[in-house]
Amino acid sequence: MPRRPDQKQWIRRKAAVLWAKQGYHATGVLELCEATGLGKGALYYHIGSKEELLFDISIGSVEKLIADAEAALATESSSAEKLRSMAEQLMRNISDDLPEWIVFFGEYNTLTGSMRKEVMERRDHYEALWLRVVEEGQATNEFRETDPIFVKGLLGMFNYAYLWIRHQGTLAPEEIADIFCDAVFRGMLAPALPAALEGAP
Amino acid sequence: MPRRPDQKQWIRRKAAVLWAKQGYHATGVLELCEATGLGKGALYYHIGSKEELLFDISIGSVEKLIADAEAALATESSSAEKLRSMAEQLMRNISDDLPEWIVFFGEYNTLTGSMRKEVMERRDHYEALWLRVVEEGQATNEFRETDPIFVKGLLGMFNYAYLWIRHQGTLAPEEIADIFCDAVFRGMLAPALPAALEGAP
Numbered sequence: 001m002p003r004r005p006d007q008k009q010w011i012r013r014k015a016a017v018l019w020a021k022q023g024y025h026a027t028g029v030l031e032l033c034e035a036t037g038l039g040k041g042a043l044y045y046h047i048g049s050k051e052e053l054l055f056d057i058s059i060g061s062v063e064k065l066i067a068d069a070e071a072a073l074a075t076e077s078s079s080a081e082k083l084r085s086m087a088e089q090l091m092r093n094i095s096d097d098l099p100e101w102i103v104f105f106g107e108y109n110t111l112t113g114s115m116r117k118e119v120m121e122r123r124d125h126y127e128a129l130w131l132r133v134v135e136e137g138q139a140t141n142e143f144r145e146t147d148p149i150f151v152k153g154l155l156g157m158f159n160y161a162y163l164w165i166r167h168q169g170t171l172a173p174e175e176i177a178d179i180f181c182d183a184v185f186r187g188m189l190a191p192a193l194p195a196a197l198e199g200a201p
Numbered sequence: 202m203p204r205r206p207d208q209k210q211w212i213r214r215k216a217a218v219l220w221a222k223q224g225y226h227a228t229g230v231l232e233l234c235e236a237t238g239l240g241k242g243a244l245y246y247h248i249g250s251k252e253e254l255l256f257d258i259s260i261g262s263v264e265k266l267i268a269d270a271e272a273a274l275a276t277e278s279s280s281a282e283k284l285r286s287m288a289e290q291l292m293r294n295i296s297d298d299l300p301e302w303i304v305f306f307g308e309y310n311t312l313t314g315s316m317r318k319e320v321m322e323r324r325d326h327y328e329a330l331w332l333r334v335v336e337e338g339q340a341t342n343e344f345r346e347t348d349p350i351f352v353k354g355l356l357g358m359f360n361y362a363y364l365w366i367r368h369q370g371t372l373a374p375e376e377i378a379d380i381f382c383d384a385v386f387r388g389m390l391a392p393a394l395p396a397a398l399e400g401a402p
Contacts, residue, residue: 021310026226080390105364106307109222137389144391146384149369153381156361157354163306164353171350180354183347187388188338189281190345 008056011036011046016057016099024054024107055115058104061097062122065090069129079137084181086130090158091173094165101162130155154184209257212237212247217258217300225255225308256316259305262298263323266291270330280338285382287331291359292374295366302363331356355385 014035018027029050033043047053072085094101111119131151137143157180165173215236219228230251234244248254273286295302312320332352338344358381366374 023224023226025224108364134389141391143389144384144387146389147372147380149372149377150380150384152362152365152369153358153377153384156359157357160357160361161353163309168350168353171348176350176354179348179351183345183351183354184385185388185390186345187386187390188335188344188347189386189388190342 008046011038011043012053012057012060013099015047015053016097016103019054019057019107020099020102024050024103024110051111051115054103054107055111055119057100058108058111058119059122061093061100061104062119062126064097065093066122066126066129068093069126073129073133079133079140079142080181080185082133083130083137084178086133087158087177087181088174090155091161091165091177094158094161095173098162098166105159105162127151127155157184209247212239212244213254213258213261214300216248216254217298217304220255220258220308221300221303225251225304225311252312252316255304255308256312256320258301259309259312259320260323262294262301262305263320263327265298266294267323267327267330269294270327274330274334280334280341280343281382281386283334284331284338285379287334288359288378288382289375291356292362292366292378295359295362296374299363299367306360306363328352328356358385 011032015027015032018031018035029040029043032038032050033040036043038046047056068089069086072082072089075082075085077085108119131148134143134146134151134154135148138145158177161176165176168176171179212233216228216233219232219236230241230244233239234241237244239247248257269290270287273283273290276283276286278286309320332349335344335347335352335355336349339346359378362377366377369377372380
């Protein structure tokens with residue numbers, strides 16, 4: 001039986017849904033067999049090992065984000081437009097791959113050795129792309145100077161959505177990203193009224 | 202043996218550190234006995250049950266945040282100053298109670314019944330205090346109008362720090378909160394240059 005990519009993808013989703021609900025450690029291989037309809041041998045043929053499956057789930061969504069962000073960065077858009085694209089991609093990705101993100105954030109301590117190292121490196125690489133677009137915008141005076149740690153706050157605005165996005169109402173992920181970008185780009189503070197207008201009727 | 206509050210607090214911290222590292226389900230009661238130096242009977246005397254201990258850990262930091270935020274809201278400060286205080290409190294709390302927050306975010310699905318309901322309600326109450334200060338600032342024209350969902354992004358900037366704050370360098374939690382507030386209050390976009398200055402030497 002060949003390892004068809006779509007079947008691997010399908011097994012990953014089934015496992016992510018189970019693990020997101022009840023945790024990686026609490027879920028036995030037999031439950032994975034039940035959920036996928038595969039015997040133990042066939043399941044292991046596809047996944048390698050339970051930890052490899054966790055690795056594949058954890059790194060899959062990050063790689064997709066990196067590819068999309070690198071495409072956005074390669075355009076001729078302004079830094080703000082690039083950042084908005086990356087924000088929309090991230091919110092869409094969190095919404096579409098929610099079980100995978102719940103597993104990622106819940107089990108990032110579970111992976112060991114080189115698999116753990118690779119996931120952390122790719123996650124850091126993704127964060128570096130956000131830092132790059134902010135620093136590009138600062139170099140061209142499009143953005144104000146900020147401490148580099150602000151990028152962690154910026155990413156947190158979106159990443160934290162893995163905990164609430166399924167409970168929000170009818171806004172599309174891209175609409176939420178736009179609301180966040182609009183607020184952060186122009187700032188929360190209302191512009192000061194020109195002195196001449198103060199006290200005007 | 203009386204239930205001394207400080208001993209309960211000390212057991213909570215020991216359990217939070219263990220659970221933050223290896224997960225709630227993966228940690229047996231015997232490990233809790235070892236970590237606290239208590240026998241099983243004495244441990245259960247103090248904690249009630251393992252799930253009650255998880256409840257106490259989960260709700261403890263939220264209640265502290267609510268009390269601090271309500272005190273900040275009761276001052277005569279501007280809305281921006283109140284929000285800055287709440288942001289500093291939150292970042293300090295995440296930094297000081299990091300094991301408790303890792304347990305909170307990692308195990309929020311583990312609690313059941315009325316304990317789960319109460320934790321979620323208190324967490325929602327805390328979020329409502331952030332929404333209140335933003336809406337107060339909008340009512341007085343100190344803040345621009347934003348969709349209410351922006352408050353979730355604002356909180357996410359800080360909450361997400363539970364994943365990275367121990368790895369950052371030498372900034373105090375309050376300094377990080379201030380950097381985030383400064384950037385979000387005034388906005389990332391640099392002010393447009395007055396037309397008269399464009400092309401000036």
